[in-house]
Amino acid sequence: MMRLYLFAEGQTEQTFADTLIKPYLAQREVFMHYPRLIAHARKKGKVHRGGGRNYAPMRNDILRSLNEDSNRDVFFTTMIDLYAIHPDFPGLAEAESLRQNPIERVEFLEQRFAEDINDYRFIPYIQLHEYEAYLFADPTCFEYLDASRTKEIEALQAIANQYETPELINDGQQTSLSKRIIAQFPDYEKAKPVFGTQLAERIGLQVIRSRCPHFNAWLSRLESLNNYRNNSAETV
Template sequence: MVRLYLFAEGQTEQTLADISIKPHLAQYEVFMHNPILIAHARKKGKVHRGGGRKYVPMKEDIMRFLKQEKAPDVFFTTMIDLYAIHPDFPGLAESESIGQDPLQRVEFLEQRFAEDIGDHRFIPYIQLHEYEAYLFSDPTCFEYLDAGRTKEIEALQDIASQYPTPELINDGQQTAPSKRIIAQFPDYGKAKSVFGPHLAEQIGLQVIRSKCSHFDKWLSRLESLNGEGII
């Protein structure tokens, strides 16, 4: 068996990891600690967590855990957004030259992230483009919020049908996945961290994986860690 630390950007990711990913990985003898909100600042010796994207506090947070947990059977991963990522993120300027392929860009940034941390036990994951993209894997999940909103669900289904994968839904600040959802279901925006994970739970990891290849690749990597933890 191996242990895993997951650093989440916000409470939505933290809750999804806790209620869905954590029990799933336990089946593969990969035991996740309670997901941690990643640091966004450190002031007067106190670490402030969640809601921030500045790279230096994130890196320092991860490095502290790496130093505390030196065993080869302990791994570390992240769940942060590409959407609105901070300009100080390693490789961000270089990634602009990759062009219009978000998947290649995010994989490049993950590679640079891993190189900057410099520990083979660290497995970075950056969401394409943000958490809410997963919910477009099956928009009927929004019946959980209001079963009578057929037209709104159909509108989200229409958006999803325009993309080869929900992970590519992002056209700008006002048309990112979360913005599109809130346009149809305003209540979602009032309690994203509560509704988001439970909507994903309604869909199920297998459906999300079948529609979101980048997410599936990351989860498959985590499932395989038990074989890597014995060195």
Template sequence: MIRLHIVAEGQTEEEFVKSVLTEHLGILNISTDVHCITSKRTKKKVYRGGAVSYGKIKKDIMLWLKQDRNQEARFTTMLDLYALPNDFPNFAESQNKSDPYQKVEQLEAAFGNDINDPRFIPYIQLHEFEALILSDPQKLTERFPDYQVNIHKLLAVCEKFTSPELINNGSTTAPSKRLNKFIPGYEDAKVSVAPLIAKKIGLPTIRQKCPHFNAWISQLEQLR
């Protein structure tokens, strides 16, 4: 059995892995575990969540690589392109790419080269985890029935893009910012709500709407 270790940016991604990906990959004989990025350590406590710097991301990955040196172990990440730390490998060079898919692929390639372990599969989400939710924002009405009119407006915004992955990285227009605008209660509830909504939408729909995410899942499915 393949053991897949995932370093997630935050609790929302962590819960998504636990509630959606673990079951899906388990059918393929892939055992998945996940933890958030270690943001701070004290003698009494480990604080997790948030991609505050590339150095902290790399430290977490390298530590896990050393802890599990077996060839059947694999490692990957679930990070957001939005607000990606600017000390990330090839960050400055990637800003010259106008095509988001080319940009994220360049960053992932540099990421993989820097970690330099054949068991590592770099993944960066275009542009945020919330892009997966925007694959079918209508499902949000089940959790936020008082905002049906706003969710309809959000749906109209999403329909202007060929993929929710292309909903951009502006400080007011990134996927999470749009959700917060149309559904004021989303921010406080997202850790529990977002993975649940993603599960209701279903992987087939998300994969159809989000090609970069789909390519990552396809790669994981083929692990041997």
């Protein structure tokens, strides 16, 4: 049996991880604690969490948790966005040359993140480019919000069809995944933590994995943590 702590960027990731990932991993004897929002600031001794845009508080939050639970049967991971990633994130300037290859870019940043934390129990995951990539795995899920809005759903499907994977949909300020959804379904913006998970549930974890290879690689690593712990411990 392995234990897992997950640091989520926002409430949407927090709810998604608790609702879909946690029970899935439990079936594989990987037991996730309730996902916690990652720190974005620390003022007067109080940690402020969620939607962080500063790297130092995130880093300190992770390091503090690693120190608080130093057991070898526990791992730590993240769900943070590549979109609008923190300017002081390790390796960000170096990764600029990889901008035309988002998968290589995000893998490079994850590697630098892991190196900076420097603990084999830490498994960084950065979403390409943000949570809504999972919803573009099957845009027909938006029938749940309003089945009569076929033109809006078709517009989202047309966007998804342009890309090999929704993880490659670009991350411009006006063309990010969430902005594209809000343009068709404005109500999504006000209730993202609720709708985001409900829509993902309609799609299903296996479909999301089949359409989002970077997400799938991360989840595959988590579900194999029992083997990973043994292999990693041998190299420490």
